[in-house]
Amino acid sequence: MKLKMENFGERGFMCFDSGRAREDESRYGNDNLENVLGDDRETPGNGSSKRKKQNRHTPFQIQELENSFKENPHPDEKARQLVGRRLGLEERQVKFWFQNRRTQMKFQVEHYEHTILKQENEKLRIENIAMKDVIRNPICPKCGGLALLGKKHMEHHHLILENARLRDELNQLGVLENNFMSWPLPSLANPMPPIMGYSGLDLALGRNSFGSLNSIDPELPTGLDFGNWVTSVDVPFNKSMFQDLALAAMDELIKLAQLDSPLWFRNLDGSQTLNLKEYASTISPCLGMKPDHFVTEATKATGTVIINSVALAETLMNTNQWMEMFPYIIGRASTVDVISAGTGGNRNGALQLMHAEFQVLSPLVPVRQVKFIRFCKQNAKDIWAVVDVSVDAIQEGSRAHVDCRRLPSGCVIQDLPNGYSKVTWVEHTEYDANVVHQLYQPLLNSGLGFGAQKWVASLQRQCNYLAAITSSTIHSGDHAVTNPAARRSIGQLAQRMTRSFCNSVCATVHKWELVQSGNADNTKLMMRESIGNRGEPLGTVLSAVTTVWLPISCHYLFDFLRNEQTRGHWDVLSQDGCVQQMLHIPKSQDLVNSISVLRNSAAASANQISMLILQETCMDVSGSLVVHAAVNSEAMNLVMSRGDPSCVALLPSGFAIFPDCSPVSDGHINYNRGSDEGNSGSLLTIGFQILVNSSPAAKLTTESIDTVNSLIARTLQGIKVGLQCN
Known part of the structure; x- marks a missing residue:
């Protein structure tokens, strides 16, 4: 009996390769399955030939052959010789054992498939009988008696039956695919990578104004911690x-x-x-x-x-x-x-x-x-x-x-x-x-x-x-960070800072406890316990968020908040003097989208620059952001030296600006793309995160709440005074 050898497809589906079987047959002649059990060569004796007693493999040999089969179900002649020498078997015996094992697996799969098809067929037969019975004896839903079906109703029932048959065929194909996907197959040389494994963005980029890039550097991590937020299904689903x-x-x-x-x-x-x-x-x-x-x-x-x-x-x-x-x-x-x-x-x-x-x-x-x-x-x-x-x-x-x-x-x-x-x-x-x-x-x-x-x-x-972030051709101006590794590290830190600000405004990711909400100025206070994970200080964190309408265009308000010269109007850390830009990383050709490292001018003149300000600004058609956080100078030096940015503790604050989209005189919506036409204004969200106590279990005091509310009020008043809009 000739054997057909099977092969494993790249996705784990089993397929049978008749061409490969013919190749083995041409090399080894008309061998049969009896040779699998031992050496069956004839020996002369008394003018007749007789077979030696069949030698069955020992349990140890079978176990080792199984292990070799899992590693490679199709060994070549050299590999079979190595296995034979190790187990005391001839290469011929090893060859036929592997052929028989592959054939046995094929029969198992076919038997399993036959069982599934038989069950599906029985299910369809029972449903078909039930549907025919319903058609032969229709019941009126109003009176409960027998109903007379017209031609239109009969056609409708036939369509229902046909639809049920097609749906069952589709389900049957899905069952077969799932069975094959879950079948325990030997390990492949190149298994597929896990679908949900985390990795940084590795995007295939084309030629652009930043130069010729084929892919983003794999060493460009974003450092974002999304938590282990796994949502289970409410009920079993179809x-x-x-x-x-x-x-x-x-x-x-x-x-x-x-x-x-x-x-x-x-x-x-x-x-x-x-x-x-x-x-x-x-x-x-x-x-x-x-x-x-x-x-x-x-x-x-x-x-x-x-x-x-x-x-x-x-x-x-x-x-x-x-x-x-x-x-x-x-x-x-x-x-x-x-x-x-x-x-x-x-x-x-x-x-x-x-x-x-x-x-x-x-x-x-x-x-x-x-x-x-x-x-x-x-x-x-x-x-x-x-x-x-x-x-x-x-x-x-x-x-x-x-x-x-x-x-x-x-x-x-x-x-x-x-x-x-x-x-x-x-x-x-x-x-x-x-x-x-x-x-x-x-x-x-x-x-x-x-x-x-x-x-x-x-x-x-x-x-x-x-x-x-990886380009060397983009115009970056003064104070630019030219080292690619430093740009990546600072960019990673800035992106984590901005996401933390967004999470604090919308109360996502962390477990926030509401402290104050619904007062006259739309201020919302929330608190959470920080256990001192990487990138966060240890203690009780208070988040204060408020939204106001201002009669200023989005573009003008964004320029005011990101301008170092006007920062003293609203930043309590800069009221002693204006800030200076130390480092600058552009995020696009439009320099309004950038990452900056700032320092206080007064502190710099006194050689007191232990604290720096990391700031990220971005703007597009839908709105703009200005996010900042205080960073220790030693930590920033560590980041620029390709240190781990996730170790730098941040509690960011900032501003989110959106157009109010108010109707103007001609009846259209003014999307407020930086113009001052009509009476349109801006929706400004101010958000602060403050460490009010170094102990996570500490209780929030009324004094802390009043201090945060006062900070919100002073910041908002400083912005209004600087913009001359009351």
């Missing part, structure tokens, strides 16, 4: 239902990304807003009707980014890299379950269940908590798409009340010849507007709070930063 929803959501995303007018209204700033009437008549929503008390927020935006489609798709499907790419929008996120890891060694077909918190940097806008599935698909050679859709509405047993649900949203990514990619982003959300303060409702309605414009702008800014 994966096939998620697969159906993912396909429907992907189809809707592609339509929304490709179609323009009349499905979309074009805004003055270049973004687009969904025509809800046209949408209702053109597309059937995946999640059904909108709740009565919800409002719709649907926008589309397009932009060009310094990253290719494959790298961006990988980033979006990796939770940690996704949070790194959008540090100001995503509070925290986790992957609940990986339903499908993709095919072909990439993310094509990947489907995973996720949980995330989306934020606007203000205590007046509640964090949006959404549980959704994310599906990635390659639609063409150079076109990828990633779509999200909420599952709270379809997941049986989930909490009945949600404040937000995410309709098909995501992006379509198309590669460009220069290594860049064109990104078309769609954000479609329904939320409860009653939980949002009236100051921020125009901002959310405009799409600048959570809309597509903000996602595209954040993506462009972060890609530019990753390119600039």
